[in-house]
Amino acid sequence: MDQSSKSNMPNLSNFWMPFTANRQFKTSPRLLASAEGMYYTDIDGKKILDGTAGLWCVNAGHGRRRITEAVERQLSTLDFAPTFQMGHPIAFEFAEKLAAVAPGGPEGGLDRIFFTGSGSESVDTALKIAIAYQRAIGQGTRSRIIGREKGYHGVGFGGISVGGLVNNRRVFPQIPAAHMRHTLDLDRNAFSQGLPEHGVELAEDLERLVALHGAETIAAVIVEPMSGSAGVILPPQGYLQRLRTIADKHGILLIYDEVITGFGRLGKPFATDYFGVVPDLVTTAKGITNGAIPMGAVFAKRAVYDALMQGPENQIELFHGYTYSGHPVACAAGIATLEIYQEENLLTRAADLEKTWQDALHALKGLPHVLDIRNLGLVGAIELSPREGAPGTRGYDVFVECLKKGLLVRVTGDIIALSPPLIIEEHQIADIASIIGDALKTTA
Helix, strand or coil: CCHHHHHHCCCCCCCCCCCCCHHHHHHCCCCEEEEEECEEEECCCCEEEECCHHHHCCCCCECCHHHHHHHHHHHHHCCCCCCCCCCCHHHHHHHHHHHHCCCCHHHHCCCEEEEECCHHHHHHHHHHHHHHHHHHCCCCCCCEEEEECCCCCCCCHHHHHHCCCHHHHCCCCCCCEEEECCCCCHHHHCCCCCCCCCCHHHHHHHHHHHHHHCHHHEEEEEECCCECCCCCECCCCCHHHHHHHHHHHCCCEEEEECCCCCCCCCCCCCHHHHHCCCCCEEEECHHHHCCCCCCEEEEECHHHHHHHCCCCCCCCCCCCCCCCCCCHHHHHHHHHHHHHHHHCCCCCHHHHHHHHHHHHHHCCCCCCCEEEEEEECCEEEEEECCECCECCHHHHHHHHHHHHCCEECEEECCEEEECCCCCCCHHHHHHHHHHHHHHHHHCC
C-alpha cells in the first residue's frame, strides 16, 4: 500500500462486508473511488477495466448521466410514497414499459410485474407467488419447490433453500425443497463454445423427484437459465425445453431466475428469448436499473396473476410486499435505464460481440492450470485446477493479480467469471484476455 492509499483510506472497522473474508480484506483493502464508462478508478487514481459490470449489473456502463438526471428529478418531485393500499404514477408507468419488453414477448404473457428491492427479494416473491397460485387453483398440497445443485437464488431463506451452494446453506434452516443435479460436466463438455452438447438427460431428474415426492406436493421448479454465481454453468442443448415439458406434464410452475441473464446479457432482452422456452415466472434485478438504485421485479404470466384475483374485491389477494416495492426513485432509474438499453440497442448488442468474445477467451486454452473455458453471450468463465489442500487460493491470486494489472474480474473458488458492461468495445475484449493471460502465467 503506497502513501497515497494510506491518506485516502477510511476507517475500515465498522462495515461488516458481505460475501467477503473481512479480516483478509481489511489487511489488504481494495477500494474503488469513482467510475465512468468501462472503467473504475481506485483511491490512488488508477484506472481499472470493469470485466464484471460491477456485480453483473452495470450493463450500460458507469456514470450514465441520463440515469443520474432522472434520479435527481424524481428525488426533487417525490422521494418516497407507499404502495400499500396507495400508489404513485411512476410505478405503473415503469411496469407498463417493462411489460412491453417482457421475457418471451407478447405471446409469452409475462406482463404482470411485482416490484422488489433486490434479486433475493425477487426469488422469495416468486416462490410465494407459485405456492399461492397452486392454493388458489385448488392445489393446496403443493408447497415443495425443486431447485438445482450449484444454483444460486439469493440469500433469503427461500433462496438458500432452493439454491445449491453449500456454504450458503450449511448453517441456516430451510423450507421444503429438493434438488436436481447441476449440468456442469467437464469430462464431456470441457471447452465447449456456447451451449454444451451433452447433458439433456439431466432434466429427467425432475421426473425422478416427482416420482419420489409426488407431483401433488410440488409447486414449482426454479432454475437459472444460465447459472452465473456458481461459475457460469450452461444448460446443455435441449435441457430447458425438456424441463418445460416435464413441468407442464405434472402441473408444476417453471421459474427462471434471470437476475443475471436479464436485460441483454446473452444478446437477447432475456434468456427466455435466447432459449425460446417461456417459464411461468421470471425473477430479475441487477440490470433493471443499471445497478444505480437497488431494485428487482418478478414477471408473472397473466394466468398466474388472474388465478389470485378472486374473492371479494376488498380482499388483499397476496399478503406479501416490501416497503420499497415500486420505489419512485428506483422506478425513475429503471425507466432511464430501459431507454438507454433500447436507444443504444444494448439488449441485443452482446450477439454482435459474442464471436469476438468467444475467440478471445478460448485463446487462453493451454495456459497454466486452465481446466475449462465456458462462454455464452457476453459471459465467460475460466476454471482453474485447485491447489492441493488449498482450494480457491489459485483463483483468488489470479483475481488479485488481474486487479494489479488494471482489470476487475469475479472469482468463485477457482473459477474466474466475466460479464463486462454491454458497451464494451473489441479492443477492451482483447485487453481483458491479455491481462488474464498474463495473470495466469504470473501466478502459475
